[in-house]
Amino acid sequence: MKIKAVDLKDFSVAVLKAAGLSEEEALHTAHSMGFAQLRGVERYGFADLPAYVGEIESGMIRTNVRIEIVSEMPAALLIDGKGGIGPFVCRKCMDMCIERARENGSCTAVIRNVSAPGLGAYFARYAMEKNCMTFLMSDCGRDEEAQAMFGLPTGKGYPPVIVDTDLPAGTECVSEAFSLMLEGTEAEVFLGAVALDRFMPYADYLKNVQGMIGRMKSGDRVPLLPGEAQHNSFHILNESGIEVSKELQEKLQELGSRFGIPFPEPVWES
Numbered sequence: 001m002k003i004k005a006v007d008l009k010d011f012s013v014a015v016l017k018a019a020g021l022s023e024e025e026a027l028h029t030a031h032s033m034g035f036a037q038l039r040g041v042e043r044y045g046f047a048d049l050p051a052y053v054g055e056i057e058s059g060m061i062r063t064n065v066r067i068e069i070v071s072e073m074p075a076a077l078l079i080d081g082k083g084g085i086g087p088f089v090c091r092k093c094m095d096m097c098i099e100r101a102r103e104n105g106s107c108t109a110v111i112r113n114v115s116a117p118g119l120g121a122y123f124a125r126y127a128m129e130k131n132c133m134t135f136l137m138s139d140c141g142r143d144e145e146a147q148a149m150f151g152l153p154t155g156k157g158y159p160p161v162i163v164d165t166d167l168p169a170g171t172e173c174v175s176e177a178f179s180l181m182l183e184g185t186e187a188e189v190f191l192g193a194v195a196l197d198r199f200m201p202y203a204d205y206l207k208n209v210q211g212m213i214g215r216m217k218s219g220d221r222v223p224l225l226p227g228e229a230q231h232n233s234f235h236i237l238n239e240s241g242i243e244v245s246k247e248l249q250e251k252l253q254e255l256g257s258r259f260g261i262p263f264p265e266p267v268w269e270s
Contacts, residue, residue, distance in 0.1 A: 001243070001244045001246075001249055001268070002241030002242060002243055002244070002266055002267050002268040003241055003242055003244055003264045003265075003266050004241050004264065004267055005034050005038055005238055007264035007265070008037070008264060009031065009033075010030075010264075011256065011261060011263065011264050012029070012030035012033060012034070012049050013026045013027055013030045014026075014261045015049060015255050016029055016053070016056075018261065019052075019053045019056045019057060019259070020056050020063040021085065021088075022064045024088065025063065025065075025084065025085055028085075028087045028088040028091045029052065029118070032044070032087035032118040032122040033045050033048055033049065033087075033118070034046070035125070035234075036118065036119035037237070038234040038237045038238055039119070039121060039230035039231075039233055040229075041119055041164070041230070046248065046252070047248055049251075049252065049255065050251050050252075050255060055115065060115070061083065061084070061085050062082060062084055063084075063085075065081070065084035065088075065089070066082065067080065067082055067084065067089055067092055067093070068082065074103075074107075075106055076108050076110075077093070077097070077108070077110070078109075078112075078185060078187075079093050079109050079110070079111045080111075080112055080113050081111050081112065081114030082113060083113050083114070084114060084115070085115050086114050086115040086116045086117040087118040089111065089117075090114065090117040090123055090189060091123060091126070093189075093191060094109075094123040094136075094191055095126070096109060097109050097192050097193040098127050098130050098132055098193045101132055101192075101193040102132075102195050105195055105199065106194040106195065107192055107193060108191070108192035109190070109191055109192060110185050110189075111187055111188065111190070111191070112185060112186050112188060113188075114189060116138070117136065117138055120136040120138075120147055120148070120149025121149060121151065121227070121230070123136055123149075124136070124149060124151030124160070124162050124164075125160075127151065127193045128152070129153075131153055131195065131196050131202055132153070132194060132196065133150075133152050133153070133193070133194040133196055134149075134150070134151045134191070134193045135148075135149060135150045135191065135192055136149045136189065136191040137190045138188060138190070139188055139189075147164070147165070148163075148165055149163065149164045149165075151163075153196070154206070154209050154210065154213065155206040155209070155210055158210060158213055159225055159228045159231040159232075160227065160231070161226050161227055162227030162230070162231075244266075249263075
């Protein structure tokens with residue numbers, strides 16, 4: 001069965017709101033799941049919806065939260081997520097970092113008391129639209145599910161460079177350093193943005209990056225940039241629809257029945 005991404009996103013928003021999230025919390029969470037699914041990263045996609053609903057209903061995820069800045073400097077923030085859902089809390093924190101980066105050149109946020117952030121590329125997307133290099137790391141050095149994401153804008157017409165990967169816990173120097181910082185703040189997520197146009201003329205930066213990409217693409221081999229395969233997947237699946245397994249279909253239909261929300265009509269059914 002294939003279903004349009006926008007229909008699955010709207011269904012997820014309705015279910016999450018029925019479970020207790022605010023409109024904004026539900027929107028960011030559904031957008032994060034949809035962005036992951038379209039990029040082919042299914043483990044952060046719509047399969048997470050039943051787990052999110054269960055954790056909301058059990059109280060593991062708090063709803064209608066207002067995140068708090070615990071301490072701050074012009075280019076650094078320590079933030080309490082108040083137990084809120086990760087995609088919403090981290091998106092709000094990334095927005096703060098983007099705003100401060102455009103004033104101060106860069107900004108990082110250390111976030112504690114938050115659920116899993118979902119797909120790091122979701123936050124990269126918004127930072128890169130503001131001409132920012134961006135990063136997100138979660139639970140590095142402490143968790144086998146540790147994630148690291150780095151994003152670099154490449155300008156209109158080029159796929160953005162996004163490296164979104166799992167780090168084996170304790171094996172990377174960045175993981176070790178991040179672990180020490182997390183231990184001192186009891187935090188789970190570290191993210192930030194760097195405003196590239198504060199360091200050099202942005203037009204020169206784009207010219208250099210696009211020239212490098214052009215040289216790579218003109219060789220005998222045509223390599224994929226980091227994140228290009230996922231970028232291509234996004235556009236293909238957005239047009240053709242997302243494949244939903246029978247098992248996931250049944251789980252989502254069960255959620256819809258519980259909350260009185262119709263399951264989307266398929267665009268293609270086997």
